[in-house]
Amino acid sequence: MTQQFAERAMSTEPDSARNANLNDLYALLESQQARKLDVVLPASAMRAQQGQIVVQGVEAMITDTGVTRADGIYRPTAVADEGIADKLRIPIAYLRRMRTENVPLLDSNINEWLRQEPERRFMLRAFRGEQPPEAAPGEGVARALLSDSYKRIDNADLLFAALEGVQNSGHPVQITGCDLTNRRMYVRVESELVAVQARELLRGYRSPFNGASGDELPLVSAGFVISNSEVGAGACTITPRAVFQVCTNGLTVAKDVMRAVHLGGKQDEGVISWSDETQTRTLALITSKVTDAVRTFLSEDYVRTKVAEIETAAGKELAEPTKAIEDVTKALSISAETKDLILSHFVRGGQMTAGGVMQAVTSAAQTLSDADQAAALEAHALPALTVAAQHG
Structure with missing residues (x-):
């Protein structure tokens, strides 16, 4: 394990992972899969009680594995609270204050707004409690409250489809890290066979993790990130990502993202048993998109073009680096705590340019224990470069 990976905080929350390997991610997804429950229900079948969501009156479903019951008590996650606030038009800040x-x-x-439209239908995505599906109601976890038109693309299914797409491309790659949160899954893919020299971009740069020199390690490798949400926190996406050899900083190129949205037809009420045919079509599309992504993003021409696009702005010297970082974090709504982290990485990086700010953003992102925050910060790197270059 390299020093920079050793320094990164690892998430210890249940059902989450940070910088996990592929086997660990798969084991976690498999564990989750056995506890998943999806149900479409009217507002009249839901109520809030002591801050929890009570489901009552949903018809049980007979499946190959037995009888699945949805009635029970579900503890909302922060994501579920956001869904409740959105669907019932309760300001989220007010809902959080009431919960506290x-x-x-x-x-x-919650109960008053549910009573206003008793026939309105929602999809509840949940984890069952420890009791088996056929047992009496027990406490589970409400993961999300969504539209009854939400189309499921589950993380485990997507992972298999994505890996099949990589295999279909015939291009050797490695999975360099996986994250799982209650919002999204992230799988980082890299090709060390596809790398270009970026000597101008890395001139004078030092890794803030171990002091390695960008002049001596000027390679930038091709890669991409596969990301998905099971709870309505965005589309399934495949985003190109360049990886700097000197520090393993990742630079995502959001404007070139490929995506597949979670929107389908209305679902019937009750516990959902997803159609194999529907899932097969959806996953075949994902496989095809990943195959296309490998061919598009894992090419020297693509990486060389992206490096050339940013070199001019990145090379601009900063007369007032602290002011530049202040303006960057203000423009991108980055917190004061993260601003201080970026400034620290900028100083340690030793590159007093707009490109040094970009690198500081990406290296700081590696140290965040919250994978969603890390991904969001990494995505800010190119916008940060644009703002910082205005000070050059």
């Missing part, structure tokens, strides 16, 4: 300071008022608000 006045749970009876929270129950009253």
Whole structure:
């Protein structure tokens, strides 16, 4: 394990992972799969009680594995609270305050708005509690409250489809890291066989992790990130990502992203048993998109073009680096704590240019324990370069 990976915080929350390997991610997804429950239900079958969501009156479903019951008590995650706020048009800041300071008022608000439209239908995505599916109701986890038109693309299915797409391309790659949060899954793919020299871009740069020199290690490898949300936090995406050999900083190119949205037809009420035919069509599309992504993003021409596009802006010397970073973090709504982290990485990187700010953003992202925050910060690197270059 390299020093920079050793320094990264690892998430210890249940059902989450940070910088995991592929086997660990698969084991976690397999564990989740056995506990998943998806149900379309009317507002009249839901109520809030002591801050939790109670489901009552949903018809059980008989499947190959037995009887699956949805009735029970579900503890909402932060993502589920966001869905509840969105669907019932309750300001999220107010909902969070009620959950912290006045749970009876929270129950009253949710229940009153549910009573306004008793026939309105939602999709509840949940994890069952420890009891088997056929047992009496017990406490589970409400993962998300979504539209009844939401189309499932589950992480485990997508992972297999994506790996099949990589295999179909015939291009050797490695999985360099995987993250799983209650919002999204991230799988980072890299090809060390496809790399270009970026001597101008890395001139004078040092890794903030181990002091390695960009002049001595000027290679930039091709790669991409496969990302997906099971809970309505965005589309399934395949985003190109360049990886700097000197520091393993990743530079995502959001404007070239490939995506597949989670939107389908209305679902019937009750526990959902997803059609094999529907899933097969969806996953075949994912496989095809990944195959295309490998051919498009894992090419020297693509990486060389992207490096050339940013070199001019990246080379601009900064007369007032602290002011530049202040303006970058303000323009991109980056927190004061993260701003200080970026500044620290900028100083350690030793590159007093707009490109040094870009590198500081990507290296700082590696140290964040929250994978969603890390991905969001890494995606800010190119916009940060644009803002910083204005100070050159």
